[in-house]
Amino acid sequence: MVPVPFDPEDVTEADAVLATHEHTDHVHGPSQAPILENTGATFVAPDDSLTVAYDDEAWLDDYDLSEDQFEEVSEGDTIEIGEFTVHVEPAYDADATHPVSYVFEHESGTFFHGGDTKPSDEFTDIGSRYDIDLGVLAFGTVGNIADKETGEPVRTKWYNDENQIVEAASDLDLDRLLPSHWDMWKGMTSDPKVLHHHAKSFAAPRSLELVEIGDRVDL
Structure with a gap:
């Protein structure tokens, strides 16, 4: 749907590549392994990834x-x-x-990445323990996606809808939501x-960062 934003061979410096979960758009050899190969970076991920x-x-x-x-x-680790x-x-x-x-x-701020998470009971606790300046949460609609085996369209909901993403961002007490x-x-x-x-009646998130490939966001 969207163009591949870069050739992994073009990445010449990296310390680590992190995965939140095992899905193919988060763990993908042709995209990530060349980065590890060329830079010596570490692949940081949970067990199933x-x-x-x-x-x-x-x-x-x-x-x-x-x-x-x-x-x-795994949960609770610090590296x-x-x-x-x-x-x-x-x-x-x-x-x-x-x-x-x-x-x-980091001394410049605190960044949260939730992968494809939906709202979680743990987010209020996370929001109270960290002062999160910028957080990334997945957002999308419900759609008919072809089943990998049958090819038949199946009603699919992979990501947060409008209310869920604001609920998660509010519980995390995000300053900025991307x-x-x-x-x-x-x-x-x-x-x-x-x-x-959807967000205007909530104290958090306090602002939205709406970006596309090629944009830059500073912490």
């Missing part, structure tokens, strides 16, 4: 990688990546087998500008 890399896609067989470039994390302190937090995605979210702390995925899949696209109406 690493299973995709190890077993389903055989990254170690197909690319010049070493086992020490893979780091398993250091350069100047960033990364906290692994819970996520709720019924379509994934083991999703997590990440909180990145919706993702809304422009990615044919049949599930949405207009993120409508979130201004």
Whole structure:
């Protein structure tokens, strides 16, 4: 649906690549393994995401990688990546087998990425423990998506709708909300500008960051 934004071979410097869960648009050998191969970066992910890399896609067989470039994390872990302190937090995605979210702390601010999470009971606690300046949450419509086996269209809801994304952002007490995925899949696209109406009666998120490929957001 959208153009591939870059060739992974063009990435010449990276410390880590992080995955929130095992779905193919989050763990994908042809997109991510060349980055690890060229830069020596570490692939940081929960167990089921690493299973995709190890077993389903055989990254170690197909690319010049070493086992020490893979780091398993789970909820409650904290790791250091350069100047960033990364906290692994819970996520709720019924379509994934083991999703997590990440909180990145740096002297310039705090960043949250929820992968494809929906609202979670844990988000109020996360919002109280961190002062999150910018958070990314998945947003999209319900659509008819072709079943991989039968090809028949199936009513599908992968991401937050307008009310869910604002609920999650409010519980996380985000200063700025950046919706993702809304422009990615044919049949599930949405207009993120409508979130201004849904968010305006809530104290958080305090502002929206609506971006497309080629844009830049500063923390």
